[in-house]
Amino acid sequence: MAILILDEQVISQIAAGEVVERPASVVKELVENALDAGATFVQIEVGAGGQRFIRVSDDGIGIPADEVKIAVMRHATSKLRTADDLSRIETLGFRGEALSSIAAVSRLLITTRHRDETMGMRIRLEGGQVLEASAVGAPAGTVVTVENLFFNMPARKKFLKSENTEKRLINQIVMNYAMAYPHVRFVLVHDGREIFRSPGSGQLADVVVKVFGLSQFKQMVEVDGEEIIRGRGGRIVVRGFVSEPDLNRKDRSRVILFVNGRAVQDNSLAYAVTQAYHTLLPKGRYPHAVLVISVPPDFVDVNVHPTKAEIRFEDANIAFSAVQRAVREVILGYARPAMTPRREPRWGGPVDEGRYAQMDFDFDAYEAEEATPSDYEDGPVRSRSQQPNLVDDEEMSQRPRTLPLLRVIGQIGAAYIVTEGPAGMYLIDQHGAHQRILYELLKQHIADNGTLEAFEVDTVTIDVSIAENRAVEANQSLLTQLGFIVEPFGVNVYAVRAVPEILTEGDVVTAVSHIFSVLQQTDLDTLLMHLADVAAIKRGAILTTDQMQSLVRDLERCPSPKTDPFGNTTILYLSADQLAREFGRS
Ligand SMILES: Nc1ncnc2c1ncn2[C@@H]1O[C@H](COP(=O)(O)OP(=O)(O)OP(=O)(O)O)[C@@H](O)[C@H]1O
Ligand SMILES: [Mg+2]
Structure with a gap:
């Protein structure tokens, strides 16, 4: 033509x-x-x-x-x-x-x-x-x-x-x-x-009741956060309702976010909400949330996509932490259930049940397919023997020791491992420690073999933002090197066919979504850190003594056991002397 x-x-x-x-x-x-x-x-x-x-x-x-x-x-x-x-x-x-x-x-x-x-x-x-x-x-x-x-x-x-x-x-x-x-x-x-x-009363609570029904609304708590954007002026206001940890579902479809009056799909903000619950929600479960976020108009670019479903913040980290903090603040109340009485909604007196009861609106618009019992079962926590064969045990045991031999006493808060060493007590953050171990293994494996093997998984699809889409496209070879096989699957959707072995057991969607979300500004090494992060044992996972012991064994031979790859402390040490002093015995 x-x-x-x-x-x-x-x-x-x-x-x-x-x-x-x-x-x-x-x-x-x-x-x-x-x-x-x-x-x-x-x-x-x-x-x-x-x-x-x-x-x-x-x-x-x-x-x-x-x-x-x-x-x-x-x-x-x-x-x-x-x-x-x-x-x-x-x-x-x-x-x-x-x-x-x-x-x-x-x-x-x-x-x-x-x-x-x-x-x-x-x-x-x-x-x-x-x-x-x-x-x-x-x-x-x-x-x-x-x-x-x-x-x-x-x-x-x-x-x-x-x-x-x-x-x-x-x-x-x-x-x-x-x-x-x-x-x-x-x-x-x-x-x-x-x-x-909708009643047009000006109260978000009234509409949330109409959309989700009174019984779900009663399991939600009000979020009311506001902070000044540091170094720039203007405020980020985060208002709305989030579910108590008990009300959760298997996907993020009920994390509903508005920025300056616009419903937006923003993986990073949705992740901020979910993160605020961490340790409080079972693995692979997501909260319900309706959050109305206001930022100065010039802090956000809405001209990213013809349908305007996506936005870009001047500083995404600031938005992320403001949302996370606002949600965390109310959710923390539920981390100590015995101390916190059930909250009445703060939006203006108790809910008038009579008024809402017959209007209760059983709308399945928001209802995706029902969760099946297996959705509630957490996958087993990987013990050492199940840990992917990134580096064989033989080689591991020959590495130089970087910590003394530690004996596991037990676990506290489903997050920390209490151990005893020759000269005091070591308290180990299970997630950070495992992250460090996995990161070292991944690094070693890449150094030896150049790539991570791809392990086929049941195909799942992942929605991506435009920016993520670009990053995924641009980094195909990096992803392949790390063992991911992903293919475009319609507009801003990817099908995931294979992942590196350390991700095969967990929640593939969450893990890959996270990797996609960090892909833009990331090199191979940082990606390995994130990979280790999403694959590591979560805080909140209850571990058997064997599992703890094998984790501690591996940590004892990590080149830098005292921090996770992002630099957070993994071990707190209380020496025998300090203990004696604290108890007035020195
Ligand atoms: N319901 C309405 N009431 C009053 N004015 C309207 C209404 N709908 C459209 N308009 C007028 O028509 C113009 C064109 O509408 P249109 O939706 O095509 O563009 P827009 O809203 O300006 O931009 P966009 O394409 O981003 O929606 C608007 O700018 C507005 O002035
Ligand atoms: Mg218009």
Whole structure:
């Protein structure tokens, strides 16, 4: 074919494909427009999971009559003027693409009246072409109806998931916005039946009750953290609700995060939440969380992806630790159950059960498939004999000793091993120590063989951010060297086929997600450290004496046993003299 410039119609269809992936994306864009317009009431009506029609009505400011035709053109927006504005976006939209994209692939009807005008405007489009525009009487606000989505994109239409899947995605989007904007009343109607309504009371708690049900809400505690961003000014505020450790599930789908009013998928922040529970949740289990995070607009870049589901922080570490600290603070209360009375929600008196009871909304939108009993069983903790044969025992025993011979006395807090040496007591952090051991083994193995072997596992898929996607792509050979076989599996998803042996027994998804998340700024050595970290025995794992003894044996021959690879202390030593002094016997 000769090279020709595509005609405008094709260009806009291609562009539309990026923004409007499916009916749920239409709902998302229209709801965002309503919220940007300052609506206090947003109604979403959907027919046949969006394949028949989607209608979003709002009582926002409306569109001035003479701007309606412009609003549906590409790159038309009232929310952004200069490139500079991009660094301080305070609206959900800013690309000026949503309406034109939707228009390009559907029949679109907009009825709107600006608050300051007496007459409204009604405009009808098909495949992006304006068919009709006329003045009409209408209440202030906007009603957008989308019919026949993808009528001119048969390929896209064919790939739509089942009606139920689309409904579920739409429900999630609407409920997410209802939680992020508790002062806005949302109503969601599927095929004429109202299935969700948020009260618009301004209280997040009221919406969380509607979304998760009262019984789950009662197992959640309020998070209310705020800190100043050091060295820069501005604040990070982290508010919301997280589950008590007892309420957990097998995946991260209930860790719901909003940053500046936007639902975001951010592995690192989700990991921060999970980390805050560490030792308190069984291995491979995740908490429920709804966290509304506010940062200064110029601390975050929202212009990362056409659907804006991803963001980039000016300093991701600051965001990470602020979230972790805020959650940790309330969760620590549960680490000492005997000392802490059950908390009543702080958001304004006890929950009025009568008021919520009949509204209790058993919504399976958020319910992924049910956990099976085996999900609760933790894999066995690897003892020395089960430890992968990175370096054989023979060789290990010939290494020089770096610690005296230690005798295991027992374990405390499911985290520390108490041992006795010739001249005092050694308290060993099981996770850090194991991390050190594994790191040394991995390093040695790479030095000897150049690579780690790939061990096939049952394929799992992992969602990645755009940045992670790039890092995974760019570091394929490094990953292969470490024994990972991963393949692209759709947009921003990877299928994991094989992992290094030390990861075969644990939670592969968590481990690989973590490796992906650190891949961007990491060299081989640091990756080995992270590999050791995710593979090491967790704090919270109860160990048998044999397991402790073999771990201690290995530690005794590590070149630097006293810290983990990241530099944290692994051993506390209390000499016999110190003990005697403490007891006044010296
Ligand atoms: N419900 C609404 N109420 C008031 N104005 C609206 C509404 N929907 C759209 N508009 C106006 O139409 C313009 C174009 O909307 P569109 O969604 O295409 O772009 P955007 O919201 O500016 O950016 P993005 O593409 O990122 O969503 C908006 O900037 C806004 O001025
Ligand atoms: Mg928009």
